[in-house]
Amino acid sequence: MEKLEGENLGQDQVLLKKLGAIVLENLDDEGFSVQTLAYSYGISRSQLHRKLKRIKGQSISQFIREIRLNEAMKMLRNDEASVSEIAYKVGFSSTSYFNTCFHKHYGYSPGKAKHHDYSEEDVLAKAPILPEEKKSLLSRPLLMIIVLAAIFLTIILSLYWAKPANTLPNKPKSIAILPLDHLSDNTSQEYLTAGIHDALIGELGTIKGLRVISRLSTLQYQNRGGLMKDIANELDVDAIIEGSVVIQGDSLRLQLQLIDVYPEEKHLWAEDYHRSTNEILSLQSTVIEDIANSIKISLTKNDKERLISQQNTNPETYKAYLRGMYYISKSNAEDFSKGIEYLHQAVEIDPADPIAYAGLAEGYALLGHGPDPMNSPWHRGKAAALKALVLNPKSAKAHSALAMIQLYYERDWKAAERSFAMAEQLNPNLPYNRYHYAWYLILLGKWEEAIHEHQLAKQLDPLAPLISSDLGMLYYWMGKNDEAIKEVEEALEIDKEFAPAWKTLGDIYISKGWHERGIEAFQRSVEINPASLWALGTAYARIGDRDKALEIAAKLKKGQVSSRNAFGLTAIYALLDENNEAFKWLIHKPSDVYVPWLRVFPGIDSFRKDPRFQEFLDQLNLPPITISAT
Structure with a gap:
């Protein structure tokens, strides 16, 4: 023996x-x-x-x-x-x-x-210690006694502490997928890596009971080191997924690992996937199922049906779609146009596939928020959204894009509310769906509900300066300056060159009586983005510097009057109590997306009390509310 x-x-x-x-x-x-x-x-x-x-x-x-x-x-x-x-x-x-x-x-x-x-x-x-080493430390009889005692104790403890096999001690409730490392020499295929990253976030986001951080916030960690626990703390998540993509010809290799960070780092799951680049959709479906299994979350019947149906997309259509969304996400005019072109290519490849239409709807809705958009982006966006929904009524992104168009362009408030709700039901982890819904609630005077939705948007996209900055603006409109400063400072920590945050910081300083600091903040905003000159005019009007406010108004009139400048002129003259001039500019560009929010814009109570403004609101079909902003 x-x-x-x-x-x-x-x-x-x-x-x-x-x-x-x-x-x-x-x-x-x-x-x-x-x-x-x-x-x-x-x-x-x-x-x-x-x-x-x-x-x-x-x-x-x-x-x-x-x-x-x-x-x-x-x-x-x-x-x-x-x-x-x-x-x-x-x-x-x-x-x-x-x-x-x-x-x-x-x-x-x-x-x-x-x-x-x-x-x-x-x-x-x-x-x-290897068995050979153990032999020299203990005699065999004593070793056998210890081993038997340990086995007995293990059995007793396992029976006492037994848990169902399908539960984790700390099942992750929130996850961030870090940008995937593109390890191929061919940079022209980076769009595939970026697209897989975005798709995994989107698909995981549809799973109920799981909070998934948005792509925009996770991009802050592109090519950035650091311990997983530190990243998890910054993003306020329980677990992190990281990985890499290698593409050689038509062969794609995806390597992923899921890390639970609390109370200490622990690898819950890791897997290597090898597929053809024409099998990306089936690969993504497999990955989503594997991740769900690893964190013990059951996919619903609808989840499984959605994953299966997506695999019917033509591979070339999907690649064109990924290219389109990759360029649109770069947020500059040249790349945006290139992105729209690729999305149209995707439609041409397969006009019966909803995915490209949903991308076009999202792109045109974003374009409609420009400083002086023509009607065409909104019209095209709505046509694309409706087409996407005919082909796939469960497209969360299409519902969300349609909601934006109904809110900002058509001003069909009830329809917008329904579309926002449908998008949230299909994917509760779309941060900008919650963000825009919050601004709809503000318009109705539902301040606390708006704050709640905005905070949820921030949880999903904690490193987006726009969300933090606008949450600060909302607090400022409510007269909560301390909360407002905290949010705006967070936005500036993320991006020191984010002009809207400097504008809101200026508003807060002025409301606290710090006029000089407020004007400096507004001037910084204009340095970064000259299109925000109108906001500096409102700042001078707020502190009673009438001459400088009118000087800026004159500059705005000299150039081509954009819709945003028309909104600014309305606000400047309303703050100066020159209501006739304010109404002149209100009706000059009544279609500007910001105009309805004059209803709650702070500091223009006398303008709002003018019967002509109430007539204007009646045309918008907004229900009456009590203005509570100061």
Whole structure:
């Protein structure tokens, strides 16, 4: 019996040495996986898993990771390369993930490795003691007693603390998907990586009970290092997904891992996917199902039907759609036009597919918010939204785009409310659906509800300066200056060059009596964006500097009077109590998207009391409210 056990120990040692040698031979191959190791050794993945669990108490991935980290430590101590270079040398595709694993294994970051006392034994100290080593420490009878006692105690505790197998101790309720690393040399295919990232966020967002951070906020972490716990704290989430995409010709490899960050970092799930670039939609569906399973959230029948139906999209249509949304997201005129062109290409490839129409609706709705939009963006946006909804009545983005058009252009308030509600029902994690719905509620004087929706939008997109800045403006309109300053300062921490935040900060300062500081903030806003000159005019009017307010009004009149300038002139003259002039400019461009919000714009009570303004409101078919803003 004793001889047999010794033989088993010898076989275990041989197994570990062979496995270790295979890992070392493939050390710099980031594609080397659990399946690869099992195949190279000549046994099944499940067999190898059972053997390593018995011998070392480790999973296969833990075994591979430990060897990689040990080799990394040696390289760091020998100063062979930088941390990021060593990360790739030992098979990590992400430096941030390497940093996380290294810190968890050794208790300090890779950068501090050189400053710690080191020996070969230190590198191996984290590994469980092998059976051969245990033999020299304890006599066999005593060891057997301890083992039996431990087994008995484990059984008792497991029965006492038993939990259903399908529950996690801390099931994530909020997730951020960090931008996927594009590891291909071909930068022309970055749109595919960006598109997969956006699609995964969108699809996860439809799952009830899960808060998913928006793409805009996660983009702040593009090519940025840091510990996962720090990122999770900044985004206020329980778990993080990170990964990479490698594209070679028509072959695509997606590597993802889900990390639970509280109370300490723990990898819940990781997977490698290999597909053709023509199979992106089916890949995304598989990934969503895998993520849902890993966090023990059940997909509804509707979720599954939606994922299946999306796989019917023509691959070339989807690629054109991804290109279109990629360029639209860049938020400059040239790229925006390019994005619209690609979306039209997607429609031409397959006119019966709703996805491109939904993208066009979203794009045109955004274009309609420009400083002087023609009617065509709104008309085209509505046509695209309606077409998308005919083809797919459950398109959340199409409902949301339609709601924006109904709110800002058609001023069909009830229809807008229905569309906002439908979009939220289909995907509760669309931040800008909640953002725009909040402004609809403001128009009705439902201040607290508006604050609630705006805060939800911020939770979904915490690093969007527009959302924080406009939440600050809403607080300012309500007379809550302390809350307003906090939000605006957050916006400026995110983007010091965000002009609307400087404008709102100026309003707050002036309302607190800090006139000089307020004017400086408005001037900073104009420096960043000259189109906000009208707002500086309202600032001078608020502090009683009539001459400077009129000077700016004259400048606005000299140029081509845009709809935004017409709104500004209305506000300037209303603040100066020159109601006749204010009404002149109100009717000059009554279609400006901001005009209805004069109903709650602060400081123009005398203008609102003018019967002509009430007649104007009657034309908008808005229900009566009590103006509570100051």
